[in-house]
Amino acid sequence: MMRTPALRLSLVLLLVAAVPSAADDHPLDPLSYQEIWRALEILHEAGHLDADTTFSQLTLREPAKDAVRAWREGDAVPRAAYALVRKGKESFETTVDLVAGEVASWEQLTGAQPNWSLPEFGAAVDKVLEHPDFIAGLEKRGITDYTFLDCSTIPPGYFGTEEEQGRRLGHVRCSEPREARNSWARQVEGLTALVDVDSGEVLKVVDDGVAPVPAADADFDRTTLENPRDIPGPFKVDRPEGVGFDLDGYQVSWQNWSFHLRPDQRTGLVVSLVNYRESPEAEPRSVMYQGHLSEIYVPYMDPAFAWYARNFIDAGEFSAGGLVGPLLPGRDCPDHAVYLDSTHTNAKGRPGTVPGTTCIYERETGDPSWRHYTEEQPDSRASRDLVIRSGAVVGNYDYLLDWIFRQDGSIEARVGATGILEVKATSTPSAIQPVPAAGPIGATAADAVRAGTRADAHGRFLDQNVLGVNHDHYFSYRLDLDVDGTGNRFVADRLVTRELPEGHPRRSLWVQESHPAQTEKDAQLDIDLERPALWRILSSSRTNGVGYPTSYQLMPGRNARHLFTDDDYSLRRAGFIENHLWVTPYDPDERYAAGDHPTLSEPGMGLPAWTKADRSISDEDVVLWHTVGMHHLPRAEDWPVMPVMWHGFELRPFDFFDRNPALDLP
Ligand SMILES: [Cu+2]
Secondary structure, three states: OOOOOOOOHHHHHHHOEOOOOOOOOOOOOOOOHHHHHHHHHHHHHOOOOOOOOEEEEEEEOOOOHHHHHHOOOOOOOOOEEEEEEEEOOEEEEEEEEOOOOEEEEEEEOOOOOOOOOHHHHHOOHHHHOOOHHHHHHHHHOOOOOOOOOEEEEEOOOOOOOHHHOOOOEEEEEEEOOOOOOOOOOOEOOOEEEEEEOOOOOEEEEEEOOOOOOOOOOOOOOOOOOOOOOOOOOOOOOOOOOOOOEEEEOOEEEEOOEEEEEEEEOOOEEEEEEEEEOOOOOOOOEEEEEEEEEEEEEEEEOOOOHHHHOOEEEHHHHHHHHOOEEOOOEOOOEOOOOEEEEEEEEOOOOOEEEEEEEEEEEEEEEEEEEEEEOOOOOOEEEEEEEEEEEEEEEEOOEEEEEEEEEEOOOOEEEEEEEEEOOOEEEOOOOOOOOOOOOOOOOOOOHHHHHHOOOOOOOOEEEEEOOEEEEOEEEEEEEEEEEOOOOOOEEEEEEEEEEEEOOOOOOOOEEEEEEEEEOOEHHHHOEOOOOOOOEEEEEEEEEEEOOOOOEEEEEEEEOOOOOOOOOOOOHHHHOOHHHHOOEEEEEOOOOOOOOOOOOOOOOOOOOOHHHHHHHOOEOOOEOEEEEEEEEEEEOOOHHHOOOEEEEEEEEEEEEEOOOOOOOOOOOO
16 A cells, blocks of 8 residues: 655644545554545445445454554554445445455344444335324324424334334434524424334334424524623634644654544544653553543433433444534634544445544643642642544534543543433423322422423423423443553452541541452442542553552543433443443453444343453453443523533553653643
C-alpha cells in the first residue's frame, strides 16, 4: 500500500478540519474510503454480493493485540475489514483480508439478529397506514389526513413471549410534526402497530387510549428565541507559540502522553496504546491498550404497551448509521479545536464522510495542578488538559463523550447527556388533579403513584399534556488497562473499621485491607459507600521507588444502580448493569457488554455469558468494564432541551510514579 506523508498539525490548523490522509499509517487506523470500496469489491469478486445484499456493519477488523504492540513505524500494516452482511432473512459475518485481497472467512450468523439498519426504520409503515385498526385509532385521535404524519419502526426488545419467537419484530409509532421545529412532543400517543419487519406483515395494533397530540411549543432554535442573553464580546484564546499537541495521522502526542484515536461507527471513538513518558529520554510506559464506550442502555419505566418495550441498547442496536454526528465548531468545542472526520458505511456498505465527529483541544483549566502557600515560598502551578470529544446522537438524545488527559498522569472519561427527553402525550393536561375519587380514605399522592392511577405515575409533567417518562441511562466502558505491560492483577483495597484497645483515647479508625481477585466473580463489584473500596489494577512485574507494585485506580464518579427485579427481561438483556465493575481476562472477541448482536436479543448475552466460566484474572492480561448509571426523573429544567448532565470516572495513577509527576510544571 502507498504510504502518504504524515499530516502535520500546522496543516491541520490551516484547513481547520481535515481527515488524516495517512489511512494506512497505523494498524489501528479506521478503514479509509478506498479500503471500504476495496472490501466491497473483494466480496463482490467472491460472489457474495448482489443487488439486494445489505450491510449492517462494515468496519475495521483489528489486528491481534500482540501484533499491534510489536508493530513499529515502517513495518508492514495488516489490514482487514469485518462486515455483517444480510441476504434476505439470513445474515453472515465475514472477514476480508485487504492486503491479500481475499475473503478470509464467511460464516452464517445464528442465534442472534443483526443490528437495525437505516431502511428498517421505515419497515412496514405503508402497510400499517392501510391497516383498519390503525386507521380507526388515528381517526379516534382526529387524524384522517396522513400527509404530514411521520411514522417509524423500532426494535421492541425481547420479552420471551410466543409471538416473538424466531421473528424480527418492530413497533411502528407516529408523530404529527406540523409547524414544530422540535417535534419530539408531537406524538400520536398510545397507538402502536406490532409488525414483522422481514415479511412486512402487521401482526396487531394496540391502542392504549387516546391522548391529544400536544400543542405545547417546544421550539428552542435561534429564530424562535429571539433575544439571546446579553453577554459582553468574544472570549478569545490566544496561542502565540502554537498549539501544544501533535497530530500525526490518528496518533496524538501531548506533553508526556501519547495515544492513537480511531473514530468508530459503533462506539464513537476508540482510544488505544495510551502511553506515558516521564521525560523525553525515558521509555514510554504503557497505561492502557484500549479504552472505549462499549454499550449504552436506556430502559423506560412506563407499563403501557407503547412504552414498556422501550429498552434501547443504543450502540449495539442503533449504530447502523454511525453513533456519532458532526460537532459544531465554536459551540460544541472551542474555536481553536482541531477536528477529525469519520468514514461511515451505509446499508449498501458504501462509505461516506461525516465531518468533524471528533474534536481535540487543549484547555487551561483555570485551576492549579497543585499549590502550597507560605510567606517565604508561595508556590502554585497552573494546569492544562487535553480534551478529546465526540458527540453521539441517538434519536432524541445527544451524548457528549470525552476523554480528558491530565498533566498529573490521570485520565478522565465522561459522558454528558443532553438533547430532548422522550415524552408521552397525556389526556390530563398537567399535574393539577384531584386525588382519585375511588381511592381509599386517607389515600396519599404516593398511594396513587404506586397504584398507577395518577397521570404522572410513570413520569413528570413538563408542559401541558407533555409527560417526560422516567427512565435510566447506563453506559458500559471497556477499559483494557495494561499497567506497565500486559501482566496485571486486580485488587480491591477495602477500608475497614478497626476498633482500638481498651484505654486508648480513640475508639476506632480505618485501615486498608487488600483483596486481590483470583477469578472473575471476585471482581464483580458495586459502589457501596458503607463498604468503601479502591479498585486498582496492579502491574505483576514492576514496582515503584518504595517497592509498591505500580498501579492505576479506577475511581468512579456519580453513578446509580438499577432497580429491576431479577426476572425482568429489561435487566436480563442488558445484564452488564448488574455490576458497576467487571474484570475479565483479555479476549479480542469480547468487546460489547450486551453482546455483539443485542438487537431483539435473548437474555444473558455479553458480560454475564463470558464470566460464567469464572476465569482466572490473576497475573493475566485483564480488561475492566465499568458501568456508569443515571436514574432520570425528568424535571422542568430538562425541557425543551436538556442542560448537559455529566457522569464519568477517572483513571488515576496510584504508585505508578515515585512522586507527583506534575512537579516539573513550568
Ligand atoms: Cu434521560
